[in-house]
Amino acid sequence: MLTVRNDKSIRALVAGFVFLALAIGGSIWLSARQQQSLQLIKHTLEVQNRLANVLSRLQDAETGQRGFLLTGRENFLEPYVAAGQHLPSEFANLTALLTDNPKQTRTLQTLMAISSERQKYLRSAIARFRQGAPANLEELQRGKATMDRARKIIANMLQAEQHVLEQRQATAKIQRIGISLALALSGLTVMILGMFAVRHARVRIAQVIANGEALARSNMQLRNEAVSRAAAEAQLRQIQKMEAVGQLTGGIAHDFNNMLAVIVGSLDMAQRRLHSGIDARLIQNIDNAMEGAQRATQLTSHLLAFSRQQPLEPRALDANRLVRDMSELLRRTIGDDMRIETVFAGGLWASIVDPHQLENAILNLCVNARDAMPGGGKLTIETSNAHLDDTYAAAHEEVRAGQYVMISVSDTGTGMPPEVIDRAFEPFFTTKGVGKGTGLGLSQVFGFIKQSNGHMKIYSEPGQGTTVKLYLPRFFGSTDELQDKAEVTERSDLPAAMDGEIVLVVEDEERVRHVSVDGLRDLGYTVVQASDAAQALQLLSTEQRVDLLFTDVVMPDMNGRKLVDQALVGRPDLKVLYTTGYTRNAIVHNGMLDAGVALLSKPFTLTQLARKVRQVLDAEVEA
Numbered sequence: 001m002l003t004v005r006n007d008k009s010i011r012a013l014v015a016g017f018v019f020l021a022l023a024i025g026g027s028i029w030l031s032a033r034q035q036q037s038l039q040l041i042k043h044t045l046e047v048q049n050r051l052a053n054v055l056s057r058l059q060d061a062e063t064g065q066r067g068f069l070l071t072g073r074e075n076f077l078e079p080y081v082a083a084g085q086h087l088p089s090e091f092a093n094l095t096a097l098l099t100d101n102p103k104q105t106r107t108l109q110t111l112m113a114i115s116s117e118r119q120k121y122l123r124s125a126i127a128r129f130r131q132g133a134p135a136n137l138e139e140l141q142r143g144k145a146t147m148d149r150a151r152k153i154i155a156n157m158l159q160a161e162q163h164v165l166e167q168r169q170a171t172a173k174i175q176r177i178g179i180s181l182a183l184a185l186s187g188l189t190v191m192i193l194g195m196f197a198v199r200h201a202r203v204r205i206a207q208v209i210a211n212g213e214a215l216a217r218s219n220m221q222l223r224n225e226a227v228s229r230a231a232a233e234a235q236l237r238q239i240q241k242m243e244a245v246g247q248l249t250g251g252i253a254h255d256f257n258n259m260l261a262v263i264v265g266s267l268d269m270a271q272r273r274l275h276s277g278i279d280a281r282l283i284q285n286i287d288n289a290m291e292g293a294q295r296a297t298q299l300t301s302h303l304l305a306f307s308r309q310q311p312l313e314p315r316a317l318d319a320n321r322l323v324r325d326m327s328e329l330l331r332r333t334i335g336d337d338m339r340i341e342t343v344f345a346g347g348l349w350a351s352i353v354d355p356h357q358l359e360n361a362i363l364n365l366c367v368n369a370r371d372a373m374p375g376g377g378k379l380t381i382e383t384s385n386a387h388l389d390d391t392y393a394a395a396h397e398e399v400r401a402g403q404y405v406m407i408s409v410s411d412t413g414t415g416m417p418p419e420v421i422d423r424a425f426e427p428f429f430t431t432k433g434v435g436k437g438t439g440l441g442l443s444q445v446f447g448f449i450k451q452s453n454g455h456m457k458i459y460s461e462p463g464q465g466t467t468v469k470l471y472l473p474r475f476f477g478s479t480d481e482l483q484d485k486a487e488v489t490e491r492s493d494l495p496a497a498m499d500g501e502i503v504l505v506v507e508d509e510e511r512v513r514h515v516s517v518d519g520l521r522d523l524g525y526t527v528v529q530a531s532d533a534a535q536a537l538q539l540l541s542t543e544q545r546v547d548l549l550f551t552d553v554v555m556p557d558m559n560g561r562k563l564v565d566q567a568l569v570g571r572p573d574l575k576v577l578y579t580t581g582y583t584r585n586a587i588v589h590n591g592m593l594d595a596g597v598a599l600l601s602k603p604f605t606l607t608q609l610a611r612k613v614r615q616v617l618d619a620e621v622e623a
Contacts (some may be wrong), residue, residue, distance in 0.1 A: 007392065010602055016189055020186060020189040023182050023185045024182070024211065024212075025584070026182045027182035027183055027186065027212075029177050030178045031179060031218070034175040034176060034179065038172060039198055040168045041169060041172060042170050043097065043299075044164050044165040044471075045165070046097060047097050047098065047104075047161050048158055048161050050090060050093050050094045051094065051154050051161070053086075053090050054090050054094065055150075055151065057082075057083040057090060057185050058087075058118065058147065058310070060083045061080045061084065061118075062118075063079055064077050064081070064083070065077070065122045065126060066570055067079075068080070068129070069125065069129050071581065072129075080122065088116060091108070091115070104157060104160060104161075107153060107156070107157055108157070110151045110439075111150060111154065111155060114149060114150045114153070117146060118150065121146070152160075154356075163270055171295060177575065179219065180219075183212050183215060183216060186212050187212060190205050242462075258318075286450060302437075306586075313354050314348045314354050314452065315354075315355065316352055317352075317353065317358075318350060319358075319383050319405050320344045320345070320348050320383055321405070322359065323342060323362065323383065324342070324344070326363070326576070326592070327340070327342065329363070329365070330379075331361065333367065334366055334367070334369070334370040335370065338373060338375040338376055338378070339378045340381070341378060342380075344379065344382075344383055345382075345383045348384070349403065349475070350405075350474070351473060352473050353473070354448075355450075358448075360444075361472060362381070362409065364445050365409040365468050366381075367408075368442065368468075369409060369411035369413060369466070371413075371415030371536055372414050372415075372466060373411055373413040377412040378411070379409070379410070380408075380411075381407070381408070381409055381410075382406075382407070383407050384406050384408075385403070385404075385405065386403070386404045386406040387400055387402070387403050388402065388404060396455070398450065399455050400453070402473075402474070404471035404472060404474055405474055406472075407469070407470045407472065408469045408470070409468050409470075410465060410467040410468075411465050411467075413466060415461050415462045415466055416458070416460040417546070421434065425442055425443050425446040425456075449470055449471075450473075452473065454470065454472045455470075455471040456468070456469070456470055456471070456474055494606065494607060494611075495613075495614035496525075496608050497524035497525040497526075501526070501547045501548070502525065502526045502538060502544075502546055503520050503526070503527050503547065503548045503549075503613065504528050504530065504540070504549050504550065504551075505528070505530070505551075506530045506532070506533065506536040506550070506551040506552060506555070506563065507529075507531070507552045509552070510531070512552075513529060516550065519530050519548075519609050520613070523609075524605070525613075528546070532555060532557060533551075533557060533558035533559075533560075533562070533563040534557065536549075536563060537563065537566055540567050540570060540571060547575065548575045548576070548577060548613060548617055549564065549567060549576045551563055551564065551576070551578060551579070552575075552579055552580060553578050553579070553580040560578055560580075564578075575619070577612060577613060577616045578597060578599045579599070580601065580602060580605070581601065581602035598616045
């Protein structure tokens, strides 16, 4: 009986080891198959991404061509040119990726033919427009039909790839379940074998358990990587969305600034030229128009701030001193029914930032905090030194690890839910009622902070108040370079010309040039004018006296910076004042105004023109 029992035990032990071997072998085989499935899923995602890129390039080409036909401006063709450069490589990559799918390959060939036909039409339409020929309605309709067909083909291909992706994901899921079952059976078998195995077999069983745990850790790591990748992709999509909106708003603000330069300048001079006997209603109408133009000017300034295209003049400053100097302004702004508390850090580092824009940012945050506390509350402004480490920087796109000066604005108001925080920096997004906010306050602050190489973070919960933290880059230079905020002395009179001073105005926009010329003449300056750089250089080559060169930056053929460089060769003592409504140009780099450059941004009033011109001319005397 003992022999029979031993034989049964041995057979059970052998059977158990055979079953364990099968379970482990099955899990290893399933793991290998799962790796293949993951590679196939990655391949399908790459095909979908390439198809989306092709559609984006085709739409970019369409948008660039349409913008050029509507405005006649060559810079609108940049998306079209970029699409023409990148589409061949995108199609080549797709062709290589789809070699395992003959049906998709044939569909891709059709799409490539349609794309080639569409690109040929776009080139033809642009060429005809440059020759002055009007757009052909029939061709436009045929072109639209071609583009619609291309979109439909890409949509069908994406749908087919999505079907393949779902199948492959389902296969991977089944394999993952199989691995889990195999591991579970392996563990159960190991426990049973432990009841029958002799002492020397325990080492082998422990090794099998270790192998099972390693497989489990690998699966957990794969799941964690998938979650991290999904979060990173979501953050990247949000950044790309904000960047696209920023480029659009920056272009709109540029065009508005040129138009507003004419409106603001003309209204300002009209106000000053009206005599006392004029109809009071006419004066009121002009005042109303001027107020509307100024509000439009503020709107374009906000748009440029969000799109990180405003010219900044950063300098080393003490944030404690700046906040302290703003205390009275903040108390008047938020009212007497709210308490303001300031907490200043000792030994605060200096920061490098544009002080005027920082004041506007803090004021915007305080106004938002006031609106969040309709029944009154407490507003706290705090400063401190901060260090953002590599871990924080890795979790927040565009953040550089390093030392910062932190300014936080906290309120005890209504707070914000997560979905509102996610959209808080988008332009024109607001939770306020109609007519109570433009939705540009936080987006303006966000753009300014990012342009200053800083970081901005919101912490809030519904009913628990809100804290907004601004992280400003630390200034590592000498503390002797710290400057107090320059006080602007308001004057009732306008600084006028002295000693028959002569100003050369260079502006390619005729209406803007006329406004500048009329304003300078009203101030007593003798004015000569040029419509482009070539005409200005010709005038400067003569014996004509010129005390100040007042030039636009963005001009055809030769920009204002190149004009000044050539002018200074013959007249090294010539004083220069630039003007522009667009900041991505020859005198502004990385959002910062070049050193030693005097700039008057469009649009400007006669008062601003008078003071800036006088400031530049007087600098020559001081030198």
